[in-house]
Amino acid sequence: MFAKKLTCLATLLLAATVGSHTALAATPSSASTVHNIGIVGAGNMGETLGKLWADAGYHVMLASRHPDSLRSTANEIGHGTQVGTAEQASQFGDVVVIAVPYGALPQLGQGLHQQLAGKTVIDVSNPYPGRDGATAAKALSLGSGKASAQYLSGAHVVRAFNSLAATAIASNAHHSPLIAIPYAGDNSKALAQAKVLIQQAGFAAVNTGDLATATRFQPGSSLFLQVLDEQALRAQLADER
Numbered sequence: 001m002f003a004k005k006l007t008c009l010a011t012l013l014l015a016a017t018v019g020s021h022t023a024l025a026a027t028p029s030s031a032s033t034v035h036n037i038g039i040v041g042a043g044n045m046g047e048t049l050g051k052l053w054a055d056a057g058y059h060v061m062l063a064s065r066h067p068d069s070l071r072s073t074a075n076e077i078g079h080g081t082q083v084g085t086a087e088q089a090s091q092f093g094d095v096v097v098i099a100v101p102y103g104a105l106p107q108l109g110q111g112l113h114q115q116l117a118g119k120t121v122i123d124v125s126n127p128y129p130g131r132d133g134a135t136a137a138k139a140l141s142l143g144s145g146k147a148s149a150q151y152l153s154g155a156h157v158v159r160a161f162n163s164l165a166a167t168a169i170a171s172n173a174h175h176s177p178l179i180a181i182p183y184a185g186d187n188s189k190a191l192a193q194a195k196v197l198i199q200q201a202g203f204a205a206v207n208t209g210d211l212a213t214a215t216r217f218q219p220g221s222s223l224f225l226q227v228l229d230e231q232a233l234r235a236q237l238a239d240e241r
Helices: 002-024 044-055 065-078 086-092 103-109 129-142 146-150 166-171 188-200 212-217 230-239
Strands: 036-040 059-063 081-084 097-099 122-124 156-160 180-185 204-209
Touching: 036 086, 044 059, 044 065, 044 122, 044 166, 044 188, 059 065, 059 086, 065 081, 081 086, 097 188, 103 129, 103 146, 103 204, 122 188, 129 146, 146 156, 146 212, 156 188, 156 212, 180 188, 180 212, 180 230, 188 204, 204 212, 204 230
Parallel strands: 036 059, 036 097, 059 081, 097 122, 122 156, 180 204
Antiparallel strands: 156 180
16 A cells, blocks of 8 residues: 555656646747846937836836936836946846947947847947948948948847837837837847837837848838838838839
C-alpha cells in the first residue's frame, strides 16, 4: 500500500512538472516586452508620445540638454514621468525614442553608442536640408531609414511616427477608425516592439517592410503628413507599387 502511494505521488509530481514546463513553453517570450521608454528630445513630438505611452501604463523618461526645464512637463504628463539627460534616458529605456532635429543624429549616435547598442530605437526625426544641412541631404538621397541606421550604428532602428505632425498624433490617437502609422525596420524584435507601442499609443500599425521602405513615408513622399486610416493607407501603398 505504501509503495502504491509513493507511485501515485511520483506520478502526480511528474505530471505537475511536465505541466509546468508545458505552460512555460506556451508562454510568449518576455524578451520583447517593453516597460520603460526613454525619449531623447522633449519637443512637441517627444511630449506627445510620452503622454500617450504614460497614459497607457509605460514608465517614461524625457530627456534634453537641460533636464530640469522638463519637470513641469513631466508633472503635467503625470504617471511618475521622469526627466534626465540623453545618456540617462537611453540607459533607462527598454526602447529609446529619438525625437530631435535630424541634423543632431550623427553626434547623438556617437555620444550614445554604448547606451543604444543592441536596443530598439524608434527614430521619429525628419530630414530637412534647410535646417539640417548635409546630414539631411544624405538622408534624402540614401533614404531616411538607411541613413538613420548609419547615424545610429549599433542600434536596431525603426522609423515610425515621423509621417504625421505632433498635433495630428495628439488629436487622432484612439480615433475610430484607428489612424494608421507606417513603420519600417530590419530587426524582427524591434519591429514587434514598435508595433505594440504604436498600438498602445492609439493607432493602427502598418509595416511597410525593411528600412529601405521608409522612403515611402519620409518628407517629399505621397504619404507624408497624410492622416489615413489603415484601409486607406494600405490601399495607397498598394497603388504605388
